[in-house]
Amino acid sequence: xxxxxxxxxxxxxxxxxxxxxxxxxxxxxxxxxxxxxxxxxxxxxxxxxxxxxxxxxxxxxxxxxxxxxxxxxxxxxxxxxxxxxxxxxxxxxxxxxxxxxxxxxxxxxxxxxxxxxxxxxxxxxxxxxxxxxxxxxxxxxxxxxxxxxxxxxxxxxxxxxxxxxxxxxxxxxxxxxxxxxxxxxxxxxxxxxxxxxxxxxxxxxxxxxxxxxxxxxxxxxxxxxxxxxxxxxxxxxxxxxxxxxxxxxxxxxx
Amino acid sequence: xxxxxxxxxxxxxxxxxxxxxxxxxxxxxxxxxxxxxxxxxxxxxxxxxxxxxxxxxxxxxxxxxxxxxxxxxxxxxxxxxxxxxxxxxxxxxxxxxxxxxxxxxxxxxxxxxxxxxxxxxxxxxxxxxxxxxxxxxxxxxxxxxxxxxxxxxxxxxxxxxxxxxxxxxxxxxxxxxxxxxxxxxxxxxxxxxxxxxxxxxxxxxxxxxxxxxxxxxxxxxxxxxxxxxxxxxxxxxxxxxxxxxxxxxxxxxxxxxxxxxxxxxxxxxxxxxxxxxxxxxxxxxxxxxxxxxxxxxxxxxxxxxxxxxxxxxxxxxxxxxxxxxx
Amino acid sequence: xxxxxxxxxxxxxxxxxxxxxxxxxxxxxxxxxxxxxxxxxxxxxxxxxxxxxxxxxxxxxxxxxxxxxxxxxxxxxxxxxxxxxxxxxxxxxxxxxxxxxxxxxxxxxxxxxxxxxxxxxxxxxxxxxxxxxxxxxxxxxxxxxxxxxxxxxxxxxxxxxxxxxxxxxxxxxxxxxxxxxxxxxxxxxxxxxxxxxxxxxxxxxxxxxxxxxxxxxxxxxxxxxxxxxxxxxxxxxxxxxxxxxxxxxxxxxxxxxxxxxxxxxxxxxxxxxxxxxxxxxxxxxxxxxxxxxxxxxxxxxxxxxxxxxxx
Numbered sequence: 001x002x003x004x005x006x007x008x009x010x011x012x013x014x015x016x017x018x019x020x021x022x023x024x025x026x027x028x029x030x031x032x033x034x035x036x037x038x039x040x041x042x043x044x045x046x047x048x049x050x051x052x053x054x055x056x057x058x059x060x061x062x063x064x065x066x067x068x069x070x071x072x073x074x075x076x077x078x079x080x081x082x083x084x085x086x087x088x089x090x091x092x093x094x095x096x097x098x099x100x101x102x103x104x105x106x107x108x109x110x111x112x113x114x115x116x117x118x119x120x121x122x123x124x125x126x127x128x129x130x131x132x133x134x135x136x137x138x139x140x141x142x143x144x145x146x147x148x149x150x151x152x153x154x155x156x157x158x159x160x161x162x163x164x165x166x167x168x169x170x171x172x173x174x175x176x177x178x179x180x181x182x183x184x185x186x187x188x189x190x191x192x193x194x195x196x197x198x199x200x201x202x203x204x205x206x207x208x209x210x211x212x213x214x215x216x217x218x219x220x221x222x223x224x225x226x227x228x229x230x231x232x233x234x235x236x237x238x239x240x241x242x243x244x245x246x247x248x249x250x251x252x253x254x
Numbered sequence: 255x256x257x258x259x260x261x262x263x264x265x266x267x268x269x270x271x272x273x274x275x276x277x278x279x280x281x282x283x284x285x286x287x288x289x290x291x292x293x294x295x296x297x298x299x300x301x302x303x304x305x306x307x308x309x310x311x312x313x314x315x316x317x318x319x320x321x322x323x324x325x326x327x328x329x330x331x332x333x334x335x336x337x338x339x340x341x342x343x344x345x346x347x348x349x350x351x352x353x354x355x356x357x358x359x360x361x362x363x364x365x366x367x368x369x370x371x372x373x374x375x376x377x378x379x380x381x382x383x384x385x386x387x388x389x390x391x392x393x394x395x396x397x398x399x400x401x402x403x404x405x406x407x408x409x410x411x412x413x414x415x416x417x418x419x420x421x422x423x424x425x426x427x428x429x430x431x432x433x434x435x436x437x438x439x440x441x442x443x444x445x446x447x448x449x450x451x452x453x454x455x456x457x458x459x460x461x462x463x464x465x466x467x468x469x470x471x472x473x474x475x476x477x478x479x480x481x482x483x484x485x486x487x488x489x490x491x492x493x494x495x496x497x498x499x500x501x502x503x504x505x506x507x508x509x510x511x512x513x514x515x516x517x518x519x520x521x522x523x524x525x526x527x528x529x530x531x532x533x534x535x536x537x538x539x540x541x542x543x544x545x546x547x548x549x550x551x552x553x554x555x556x557x558x559x560x561x562x563x564x565x566x567x568x569x570x571x572x573x574x575x576x577x578x579x580x
Numbered sequence: 581x582x583x584x585x586x587x588x589x590x591x592x593x594x595x596x597x598x599x600x601x602x603x604x605x606x607x608x609x610x611x612x613x614x615x616x617x618x619x620x621x622x623x624x625x626x627x628x629x630x631x632x633x634x635x636x637x638x639x640x641x642x643x644x645x646x647x648x649x650x651x652x653x654x655x656x657x658x659x660x661x662x663x664x665x666x667x668x669x670x671x672x673x674x675x676x677x678x679x680x681x682x683x684x685x686x687x688x689x690x691x692x693x694x695x696x697x698x699x700x701x702x703x704x705x706x707x708x709x710x711x712x713x714x715x716x717x718x719x720x721x722x723x724x725x726x727x728x729x730x731x732x733x734x735x736x737x738x739x740x741x742x743x744x745x746x747x748x749x750x751x752x753x754x755x756x757x758x759x760x761x762x763x764x765x766x767x768x769x770x771x772x773x774x775x776x777x778x779x780x781x782x783x784x785x786x787x788x789x790x791x792x793x794x795x796x797x798x799x800x801x802x803x804x805x806x807x808x809x810x811x812x813x814x815x816x817x818x819x820x821x822x823x824x825x826x827x828x829x830x831x832x833x834x835x836x837x838x839x840x841x842x843x844x845x846x847x848x849x850x851x852x853x854x855x856x857x858x859x860x861x862x863x864x865x866x867x868x869x870x871x872x873x874x875x876x877x878x879x880x881x882x883x884x885x886x887x888x889x890x891x
Contacts, residue, residue, distance in 0.1 A: 223733070311790060
């Protein structure tokens with residue numbers, strides 16, 4: 001649903017998200033503008049719809065970065081063990097030592113604000129989670145008989161890793177990917193809210209909230225809808241992730 | 255010997271996936287003062303549910319005692335309000351579970367767990383209760399009882415933990431001790447020690463014991479009288495000598511045939527064919543008839559009733575005229 | 581016990597080293613010449629050179645790093661380039677504020693989360709359980725800054741119960757703490773519920789009931805103490821998360837905490853401040869970090885609750 005909205009944004013949006021009529025500033029929801037207009041007279045519904053596009057883009061790129069880097073690091077750490085493992089996991093510890101959003105902020109501080117850097121920051125911020133999960137899964141799998149058998153059959157390390165271990169670790173990876181989509185959106189919109197992410201006038205939900213702050217009293221609807229959009233999408237991914245976890249990994253069910 | 259506990263036509267059902275599982279399907283028995291009453295049967299026949307029903311500890315939902323009566327001395331347990339029932343548990347009737355490894359709370363010291371129960375039921379002060387706990391630990395032959403009282407359960411071996419459980423459950427001198435497979439999880443040598451201990455304590459304290467087990471060796475060693483359960487019903491009940499020498503019900507005979515005997519000339523153990531029925535889809539008539547080698551006309555239509563076949567020996571089987579309503 | 585703690589602390593050293601190295605090298609890649617920034621864009625080259633010398637920007641990187649670390653260990657974090665005040669003073673105030681805020685938040689979160697979790701577990705699938713789990717889903721899905729704005733809208737603008745900004749009094753902290761704590765309350769509630777459901781199925785709970793203990797003693801003493809073991813780990817994690825989330829909360833409510841200081845610092849390229857801040861949490865929150873590092877089985881807070889941990 002969310003993906004569909006993002007893809008069809010240009011068709012669905014009734015107005016141009018960046019074109020405002022100054023005569024129509026801060027109008028509450030009406031038949032003409034379903035969700036009202038913002039401080040520059042832009043249609044909020046259109047901006048929320050276009051925001052879906054931006055959000056989806058950020059989520060996909062950031063999660064992809066985290067997925068690839070984290071999975072590779074976790075696989076090598078878990079499979080080879082010893083010094084390799086120690087180095088990788090200590091490095092992950094260092095990344096995790098920055099609480100919550102701090103790491104992403106630190107990265108942005110170096111790279112400067114902007115869409116691309118935001119994706120990078122949100123992605124790197126999620127790498128350790130993937131690395132840990134994959135490593136744990138590989139560790140428990142690598143002693144199994146089918147791996148021993150593959151090794152005895154003369155398979156190379158790479159083949160064992162990618163043809164035997166990785167496919168068997170897919171369930172936790174998929175679950176984590178879904179849940180991370182939610183976290184990444186929260187992080188990215190938070191960064192944009194701080195002014196460290198997507199820059200106005202581009203329609204991004206966090207940035208929209210940031211610009212809505214001064215009008216909280218006079219026009220609360222401006223701040224309401226972008227936040228609602230973030231919450232619904234995050235909730236969707238969380239629900240989907242929980243559902244996946246229950247069906248893919250019955251052990252984790254409470 | 256007077257009657258201590260009398261269970262009458264007890265029905266306990268569980269609701270599982272929309273189906274009614276008749277875990278107890280009308281059982282009746284009585285336990286007399288100072289005796290050891292054994293309940294034997296295969297896993298899932300309702301032995302443990304019987305024990306939990308007596309203490310009214312059937313988890314609800316999904317379980318519920320549907321009907322019947324449980325009379326303890328002069329009190330109808332099923333009619334007691336919850337707080338009065340709580341006062342019975344641990345004080346008048348207490349229970350030892352199968353798994354000594356998991357039946358003690360891992361985060362409290364042994365002495366603390368005992369003290370809590372002693373304080374609750376005997377109104378002793380803190381230090382007195384702890385002293386009582388240590389004395390009780392000594393009574394179950396635990397060396398260095400004071401030290402053990404200060405330890406956590408994980409620091410003790412399985413046998414020691416079961417001794418602690420026995421001490422805990424006997425600390426308020428209950429009239430009835432329910433022991434649910436008390437030795438199943440233990441090594442054979444430890445088993446013998448625990449059984450000996452239970453026997454001695456029973457004699458010293460005059461406690462009646464309801465002993466639940468699937469081990470016929472334990473039955474022979476411990477029990478005065480025995481009930482054999484099958485699929486939620488009692489099929490035979492007799493004194494321990496009678497049931498070993500002269501088992502009547504085909505199921506009891508089958509169970510007995512499944513024990514290896516030293517002087518047995520048969521080359522293989524007898525096995526009861528088939529499996530225990532699904533308790534939510536019980537067969538018509540006698541529950542055992544699909545597996546019974548001696549079934550005849552009425553068996554798949556009429557549920558046999560308990561009939562006396564000797565002194566204190568009762569059996570529910572059409573072979574002995576159980577068809578007529580008693 | 582003592583040796584165990586020492587061992588844990590020793591394991592912290594390489595991580596701290598790494599954190600300081602990462603912070604330091606991050607700063608080095610930042611575009612722009614700090615000496616120019618410090619002296620001002622239009623200052624004459626000699627002055628810029630003098631500033632460069634004074635702050636040691638002309639030294640090799642290794643020397644700069646060693647100096648940076650040795651000063652940091654002594655509590656000297658340099659002087660804020662912007663307002664020429666020792667960074668440590670600025671940090672002390674701001675950090676104290678953020679810690680206050682985070683503590684209040686975790687308190688609220690723990691209180692709500694534990695109660696909701698325990699009741700949900702004891703009445704699994706009841707209306708209360710369903711409602712609180714839906715609430716928890718909202719809690720983890722709501723962006724902090726949006727929740728902050730909504731709270732402000734309802735409680736400050738419409739009901740006028742609590743102030744929307746300002747600081748110094750407890751009432752100023754309530755809304756921010758609730759906004760910051762909501763997600764953690766949700767996580768704690770879920771964790772407590774799952775953990776309690778696991779524990780109340782255990783044999784020793786049946787033993788406690790079979791001994792006639794009161795239901796609330798069984799639940800709140802026997803079950804909760806066992807169920808707390810994994811939940812304590814979550815507390816550590818959530819506290820770390822709060823220090824991060826404080827950035828957003830402080831921005832929404834315009835509060836003088838460390839998070840805002842950091843964001844301001846970034847916008848103004850105030851090196852000393854940012855540098856210290858980035859490594860701050862690693863140093864000041866060793867407990868949180870270790871728990872976060874995902875070693876719940878032997879995190880040192882946990883062992884206090886779990887006697888079977890070999891110490």
